[in-house]
Amino acid sequence: MDHFLYSDGALYAEDVPISEIAAAVGTPFYVYSTATLLRHFQLFDDALDGMDHLVCYAMKAASNQAILKTLAQAGAGMDVVSGGEYLRARAAGVPGDKIVFSGVGKTADEIHAALSGGIRQFNVESEPEMEVINAIALELGVVAPITVRVNPDVDAKTHAKIATGKSENKFGIPITRASEVYAHAASLPGLEVIGIDVHIGSQLTELEPFELAYTKVAELTEKLRSEGHNIRRLDLGGGLGIPYTRANDAPPLPVEYGALIKKTLGHLGCEIEIEPGRLIAGNAGLMVSKVIYVKSGEGRDFLILDGAMNDLIRPAMYEAHHDIVAVQEPAPGVEQQPYDIVGPVCESGDTFAKERNMPPLSPGDLVAFRSAGAYGAVMSSEYNTRPLIPEVLVHRDQFAVIRERPSFDEIINRDTIPEWL
Ligand code: LLP
Numbered sequence: 001m002d003h004f005l006y007s008d009g010a011l012y013a014e015d016v017p018i019s020e021i022a023a024a025v026g027t028p029f030y031v032y033s034t035a036t037l038l039r040h041f042q043l044f045d046d047a048l049d050g051m052d053h054l055v056c057y058a059m060k061a062a063s064n065q066a067i068l069k070t071l072a073q074a075g076a077g078m079d080v081v082s083g084g085e086y087l088r089a090r091a092a093g094v095p096g097d098k099i100v101f102s103g104v105g106k107t108a109d110e111i112h113a114a115l116s117g118g119i120r121q122f123n124v125e126s127e128p129e130m131e132v133i134n135a136i137a138l139e140l141g142v143v144a145p146i147t148v149r150v151n152p153d154v155d156a157k158t159h160a161k162i163a164t165g166k167s168e169n170k171f172g173i174p175i176t177r178a179s180e181v182y183a184h185a186a187s188l189p190g191l192e193v194i195g196i197d198v199h200i201g202s203q204l205t206e207l208e209p210f211e212l213a214y215t216k217v218a219e220l221t222e223k224l225r226s227e228g229h230n231i232r233r234l235d236l237g238g239g240l241g242i243p244y245t246r247a248n249d250a251p252p253l254p255v256e257y258g259a260l261i262k263k264t265l266g267h268l269g270c271e272i273e274i275e276p277g278r279l280i281a282g283n284a285g286l287m288v289s290k291v292i293y294v295k296s297g298e299g300r301d302f303l304i305l306d307g308a309m310n311d312l313i314r315p316a317m318y319e320a321h322h323d324i325v326a327v328q329e330p331a332p333g334v335e336q337q338p339y340d341i342v343g344p345v346c347e348s349g350d351t352f353a354k355e356r357n358m359p360p361l362s363p364g365d366l367v368a369f370r371s372a373g374a375y376g377a378v379m380s381s382e383y384n385t386r387p388l389i390p391e392v393l394v395h396r397d398q399f400a401v402i403r404e405r406p407s408f409d410e411i412i413n414r415d416t417i418p419e420w421l
Pocket of ligand 1: 058061162203237239
């Protein structure tokens with residue numbers, strides 16, 4: 001459920017007409033709903049009710065300060081994967097002890113910054129990384145809390161580019177080597193081993209891969225405890241999928257996911273962390289764009305928008321489907337027609353959808369890409385010197401620009417010309 005609904009023939013974000021935002025900020029833009037963000041966070045928080053837990057929002061999905069602050073005020077922790085994300089979380093007011101640092105290639109500088117600023121834990125992905133964290137902790141005279149990310153060799157049954165839990169993926173240490181790696185970690189005086197971390201992929205639409213992975217984590221917890229490690233926290237990653245098509249897509253609900261966690265791991269008495277990103281932000285955001293031209297091609301009509309692959313890369317990169325709806329609600333019974341929906345960038349890959357049935361549209365009409373809140377704005381670029389598009393946050397009947405569209409001067413002046421030119 002989200003808060004982007006039609007009312008009196010027009011699409012709204014909560015109580016604000018999308019057309020009003022378009023008139024104020026211009027197109028294209030991203031718009032997020034506070035109520036949807038909070039609702040999705042709450043679903044996870046409620047699903048783990050009865051267990052000691054922390055929902056650490058994977059801020060890579062959408063990392064605007066205003067979004068982070070909205071979630072942090074509701075009690076969310078953050079999962080960060082870079083020094084930049086760590087600083088963003090801190091700038092949004094998230095205390096260090098609610099920030100988990102994940103990622104396969106943390107640099108010494110990033111580790112140093114997080115250890116000096118305060119961190120809940122590092123999710124360590126390799127032995128060389130463990131050595132670096134240990135050395136920096138000793139240098140700073142602190143002890144670094146860590147979990148080790150294990151790779152359970154489970155097929156997440158998702159798009160190959162976002163599956164992370166198979167042995168061929170670069171993530172974590174093979175679960176089969178866990179005893180050895182944990183013994184090594186325990187021997188390092190700058191580290192305190194507190195738990196286990198696992199994340200098997202993103203946009204999972206079945207519970208079975210989670211069940212396989214979490215069952216392995218439960219077995220590993222008991223094994224490591226028997227080997228003398230005080231395993232008391234389990235970070236279970238993110239990955240629960242969202243419905244991208246309204247019609248027929250029904251991935252498991254957070255409550256079902258929570259029940260699975262209780263069933264597979266509840267008996268261990270560990271504190272549970274989860275790192276959902278997409279499910280919190282995905283359906284809490286739209287990308288709104290305007291039709292520039294309608295062009296008749298050979299056997300097809302093209303809808304040419306002012307939004308492009310640089311603004312929303314997911315269709316080009318993952319063949320991802322986004323529902324696209326007209327901002328003015330089509331009259332009942334209006335006949336739909338197929339369009340190829342494209343952006344202005346000079347690549348055939350700049351195609352959002354082929355033969356997509358839409359009501360008849362004309363230049364100037366607005367369309368909204370649904371489910372664009374996660375991995376939308378954060379993955380955008382200025383390819384073709386197209387400015388990063390603004391982000392807007394709605395709260396009931398108010399809206400605010402939470403990231404401005406840069407001017408062309410700002411973009412161009414970021415370059416510097418060497419003195420020999
Ligand atoms: N934790 C870790 C360690 C992760 O690598 C990820 C996502 C998450 C949590 C959050 O997963 P989520 O709940 O959002 O599925 N750009 C791609 C998705 C990449 C996901 C990468 N890791 C897309 O647009 O589909």
